[in-house]
Amino acid sequence: MTVLMSSINTLRHPMSMNILNKNTLTSLPSSQKRSLMGFVKNALGLDPSPSPDDPTPENRFHPWDQSPSPDLRERAARIRTLAKCPVTKKEINYTCPLSGIPTHHSREAWEADKDYHQSKRYEILKKVNIYEHDLRSGRPFPEFDFPLDQIHDRVVNLTNWDLFFYTRNFYSMDTEFQLAAVTKMLSYPMTIGSILHQFSPYSLNPKGPITLEGLKSLAALRYSLYPFQRKSNISLKLHDRPMRIFILGARAEAQLPGHVWKQLQFLFPDQTFEIHFIGTECLLNNEKNKYIKSAIPVVKKIDETMKLIYHSDYFHVYHEAQDFVPYDPYLDVFFTFHPGFAAPETSDLWMGDTMKALLETKCAIFTTGFNKQDITNDVEIVKARYGKEMDTLMDPIKNSYGSTKWELNDMNPQEIFQFNMYVAGFRGKRYHTIKR
Incomplete structure (x- = not known):
């Protein structure tokens, strides 16, 4: 603040912008330079006139x-x-x-x-x-220039999108258009990250949605995610493999480029990840624009800390073949993004062998919905059919990292929704040992 006020004071003198450029700005990081110059220009009304290509509701509206x-x-x-x-x-x-x-x-x-x-x-x-x-306007999209590694002395704030963007030093997104484009893309990795992170916005019942069983599952996962915060590092070698994030019924999330998923790894710099996309629509042939099947997993290596792995069949097929065993609640977690457990057209696919296999893993499972009714229906049908075999980890709640972009259903254009608007969690029941 002292630097900012002294810089504004120099503007009272001739050649003040030159003084500001040569002296003050050279000592600041580029992000602070942009913020400082933006503040000064706004204060003095020096911003250029808006370009006719800048998005507004008026110039983006066409039947x-x-x-x-x-x-x-x-x-x-x-x-x-x-x-x-x-x-x-x-x-x-x-x-x-x-x-x-x-x-x-x-x-x-x-x-x-x-x-x-x-x-x-x-x-x-x-x-x-x-x-x-x-x-589709062809405008520049500087908001897609995502930041890289987090500076070690800066803490990420995961309370909401605005604070996350600010503390991660994203491009300043001042319009609803920029937020819509970026939040739709980042909603998938950030939904995962916000649940697993030690500074998660979701707290324990009764103030928050996390149940006691949910806290146990998250504590196990965070034990692996933050190895250097343990009181003892004796067990560091007990889990000598990457953390696996299984995304079942993967569709749009499987098409996201690697640098988008890399934003998840930046939240956990001490951990390596394998993201497993599972489902018949996870592998897209871009040239033919159709989904394909592969007898073997397709692996895309982002870098030494992250791999994206595509499995083009149903989860229960791989589970029965024991392709993923052994499962480890410290290193394995499952996500289903608006799966439609209760939807008439998809319920049979989910609620039979696939759900049984999911619960048998005993690992945490988190799911999202398009709206409150959607997530409620999905949670209720799982409870109705498998209530005695499952524990609730997270009560349904509005997702802090749902997409802000509005969508519509082409089969019913008055049905409007946002991706990942609500989130909930459960897992297969872990029975306690009984002494006889």
């Missing part, structure tokens, strides 16, 4: 059926083909003028939909519209 993006014109056509009007139950032929997205059969049906207008659902649909156009 999808008239979009400059072929992708969104095709998506509008897909909605018209797949979705039904909520009022008439007929095909959708009318584009809402407020959101720019096809939503109803006709203008008359649109006007008659009182719930749509009273809930102002069109406001969120408009956000969906402008976010999608921004991603």
Whole structure:
């Protein structure tokens, strides 16, 4: 603060910007230079006029059926083909003028939909519209220039996105467009990191969602994640392998580039990781744009501390073949991102052999949902079918690292959601030894 005030005082004198540049700025790290110069320019009104290419709700809004993006014109056509009007139950032929997205059969049906207008659902649909156009706008995306290793004398604050970005020295994201683009991408690794980290925003019951059994599982994982904080390092060699993070039903998260997943490892610099993506949609052939199967795991090595490994079949197949044994609750953890345990179209795939295999590992399992109802349904169906065989680790709660980007379901364009909005946790019950 002293440096900042002295720098502002120099602006009262001639050639003050030269003095500031030559003297003060040379002694500061680049990130502080940007912050200091930004503060000074804002204070004096020296910022240049906004570029017409800078994203705003006005210049990013286009009706999808008239979009400059072929992708969104095709998506509008897909909605018209797949979705039904909520009022008439007929095909959708009318584009809402407020959101720019096809939503109803006709203008008359649109006007008659009182719930749509009273809930102002069109406001969120408009956000969906402008976010999608921004991603296709061709503007520079400096927010994707992610930071590298954390400075050792700076502590990461995981309370929320804003404090995380600030303490990790991310590019300053001042608009909803930048936040939407980055949080959707980082939501997957940061959901994992925020749960496992010693400074997790989730605390123990009754103030937080973590149960006593959850604390036991997290304590075991953190024992491995922070080896140099142990009172004794005698057991350092007991776990001589990377920590394995299994992501079941992997889809979009399996397509994230390595530098995005590397942000997870930067939170735990003393640990190495293997991230195992498991599922029939985890391995995408980009040239043919279709999912493929591989008889052997496909390995992508990011560096010496992280590998991404793709397994293109269901988890219970590998579990029955004992490909991953032995499981270790100190070094293995499972995640399922909005799996749809209770969804009619996917419930049978999850709630049979796969769920039995998951619970048999006795390792922590965390799952996310698109909204509160989604996560509640998923947790309840697991409890209903396997209640006597499982322990709750984390009660359903809003995810501090859910995506801020709004999405919609093409089969029902009024169904809007955000990725990883809620999170919960459970594991197979660990029975205590009984003396006889």
